[in-house]
Every structure is written in structure tokens, then in C-alpha cells.
Amino acid sequence: MKLLMKAPAKINLSLDVLRKREDGYHEVEMVMTTIDLADRIELEETKEDRIEIISQSRFVPDDQRNLAYQAAKLLKERYGINEGVTISIDKMIPVAAGLAGGSSDAAATLRGLNVLWGLRLPQEELAALGAEIGSDVAFCVHGGTALAKGRGEQITPLPAPPNCWVILAKPSIGVSTADVYRNLDLKRIKHPDTMAMVKAIENQQYENVCRNMGNVLEDVTLKMHPQVLHIKEQMERFGADAVMMSGSGPTVFGLVQYDSRLQRIYNALRGFCEQVYAVRMLGDEGR
Template sequence: MEKTERRAYAKINLGLDVLRRRENGYHDVKMVMQTVGIYDELTFEKIKEGIIVTTDKEELPTDKGNLIYRAAELLTEKYQIREGIRISLKKNIPIAAGMAGGSTDAAAVFHGMNTLFNLHMDEKTMREEGVKIGADVPYCIMGGTALSEGIGEVLTALPAPPKAVLCIAKPDINVSTKFVYENLHIETVKDHPDIDGMVQAIREGDLRGITDRMANVLETVTVKEYPIIQEIKKKMLESGAENALMSGSGPTVFGVFTEEAGASEAMERIRKEKLAQQVFVTEFVNM
């Protein structure tokens, strides 16, 4: 095989709690992660030597500043791959959005190079290597619905949630994950998400039980800094969302709807009021 293609799906956090800050600066988290139907497209081609990354977005780096490059470099060195690789990225997931866009692209590299070079990695091996690239990479390698603990690398697969329609909106701002975590004073947070309750609701197939427990402690930092996030949440709720939440460290907001009409109405209202131009109607995706 000389060429292969791979989709890299975005994620949202149905619930996100931060438990404590480690001495090394990482945070212990407890989250419910969910793949959604927005994806980047990656093409992998063998070349004589080296690693070449190309993208259709000028603002993205194509060197070691890109997780795609770093994942390819890691695998090339670990498996002593003598040939080179060209990786072409078509970017559809919003950038710096709290949707693991970079991590899911890196995860696709593990899958793509595993196929292209017959590396015979199982998922456990890919996840163990993936965490060296980033905390979200092991989940993105796995995909679907999962409870995520530790720094994000301790994963428990969960059943798919009930069918729902999502409106996802990324306002025209970029949020630094580093800034959000540095300004999160977890000892002052009084309300923590009921992650265990949400996991139980997922196991029971109870959509309302899931949406009633949607919460994200990082909103305490990001919403205060960027009030537009709260405005988008409000529009989604007014359009009939069961609930709406910021994903990850933001600024992307998603609303969970039982009917496509409500999600489409929210998308139109958000665009019309110029709260966000990158707005999608999609659904949960389970691998």
C-alpha cells in the first residue's frame, strides 16, 4: 500500500470536572468525552524520505509545532521506518476550539501510519504512545463515548448515548487552554459536575438524565473572560435545546436537541446575530 486516507473526528465534553492540580502542572480530570460528526480529512502517502505535512489552512504550522508532524516523527523513530511520509490535511474542525482538533489529527496519524507501514500496533499500544503527544490523543485514538480520568489518558468505554441532534458554534475568538487552566482556582469551585450520575444515565440510555447533568468547571474561567459564550448558550436554549455547554476550555458551545428543527433554528439565529460564523448541525458519532 502506498496511500491511505483517514477521517479525524472532533470531540465534545458532555461533562468536565477538574479534581486537583498536580505538582508537575497537569490537572487530574474526570470527563465524559463524545465524538461528533465534524471531521478533518487526512491523506497519507509514502515518499522516499522525510516527513512532509501540508494543510489547507495557512495559520497552521507544518513543522514540529503541529501534532501531526510530532506523531509521525515519534512513530518513524520508534519503528525505525526507513521510508518517508507526506501527510495532507483538509481542516474542517474549528481551530483552537476546545474540540481536540489537533489531538484528533495526531490520533489519525497513529491509525494511518499503522495501516500504511503495517506496524501491527493494537489500540492499547497506540494509546500508550499517543499520550506522549498530548493528553487528549489516547481518547481520540479510541473515539466514541468514554469516561476520561487521570490527565485524560485513563479511559473507560461507555455505550453510545441516545440519538440526538447537536448545534455546535465556535465564536470568532481563540482561547488559550494554558490560560484557562492557569486561572482556574479549583479550590474555590463549589459546584462540581455529577459525572458518575451522567455515566449511569448513559448506561441507562436516558438522554434527559445526561443533559440535566451537563456541566463544565472551566466555564468559571472562560465565560467570565468571554461573555459571548453565555450569549450563544442562551440562544440555543431559547431555540429548544435540552441543555447547552461549552466544550473543553472553549470557546465552542454545543446544544443538545431532540429535533433537527430546533438545532437548525439555533444555527440560523446564531449566524444572523453574528455570534459565530462557524456553526454546524450534526450528531453523536460512535466508532
């Protein structure tokens, strides 16, 4: 039996870090939403009791480092599954980009194998399993738009944000999330107003969504990688309504309401950045 799953990317509309926790993780407050840029995951049952990862992308590991592999392994061990699975990943989301591509692959694997192996686990249990794999996996299990707290595993669903285009531009570098957090000075950061962002989404106020975007990791990554700052400055100059880095970077995204402006910004960015995408938010789809 085969099953096809969609694994959408996410962007952070707001990302705040409150403190360093005793367990070594950081306490965060984030507003995240999924976008219409997605990997495709094919799950195929096998009689041989093993997990196999197949991908055409040389950047996707085919062993225990792969989060989809970890998701399948966790389900097998936790629920005594003796069947195997081949996980084919058609990679469309840029790797190491701040878009949760690996986390979304893991979440899609959890959701798909829950069906394929007849486990019938509720979404909350799948999300709790996802939190054991990575901080963004719980959100990716839920999808849509949400406020995430704790280390990312405490999920409160939100309505879909106001309708708009999202332009993404990723420079040809990868960013280590661990390095970014290591260089974050918690005493000097300016905290975004997370609840103002939540209210703007609930009230469908596009201007207030743009006004309240904020990411405390941005300054760290911009200092480490000046090319990210260059993309942000150019996107602002070309006329995006609001511009911010997603996650720990290096992908920069801009919100745009009008189609005419979208095309101009997209074409301008393609002049110096190879990976540029124009997509819609998925809102509350997939929930």
C-alpha cells in the same frame, strides 16, 4: 501507497478537574464523545526520510508544532522507521475551539501509519503513544464515547449516548487552554456528577444526560471571553435542551432531540455567528 483517514472532533459531555498533580498536569474526569464533524487526513509514503505537512488552512502549522507531525516523528523514532510521509490535512474542525481537532489529527496519523508502515501495534499501545503527544490524543485513538481519567489517558469505553442532534457555535476567537487552567480556582469550583452522566448514558436517559452536563472550565472562559457567554445564552433562549461549552472553549454546543427545533436554533445562531454546525454524535463508531 496512500491512505485516507477520518479525524472526528469531540465534545465533552462532562469535564471535571480534581486537583493539580505533582507533574504539573491536572487530574481530570471527563466524559467525551466523538461527533460527525471531521478533518480528512491523507497519508502518503515517500522515499525521502522526512515528514511533510500540507494544509490549505493558514491556521495549521506545517512544522514540529503540528500534533500530526509529532505523531509521525514519535513513531519513526520509537520504531526505527526510515521511510518518510506526506501528511495532507483537509481542515474542517475549527482551530483552537475546544473540539480536539489537532489531537484527532494526531490520533488519525498514529492509526494510519500503524497500517502504512506495517507496525501492527494494538490500539492500547497507540493510545499510550498518543498520551505522550497530548491529553486528548489517547481518547481520539479510541474514538466513540468514553470516560477519561488521569490527565486524559485512562480510557474506559462507554455505550453510545442517546440519539440527538448537536449544534455547535464557535465565535471568531481562539482560547488558550493553558490560560484557562491558570485561572482555574480549584477551591471554588462546583464539581459535576461524572458518574451520574455515565449512568445516564448507560441507561439511555436523554433527560438525565442533559441534566448532568457540566464543565468546570466554563466559568473561567466565560469571564475571559464574554462573547462565549452571549452565544450560550442565545442558544438556551432559542430552545436547546441543554447547552455547554466544550473543553476549554470557545465552542458552545447544544443538544436537541427534534428536527423542527434544530432548524430554528441553527438559523437563529447563523444570524450572528459565522461558524455554526448541526451534526450527529458518532456514538461508538470507529472503536
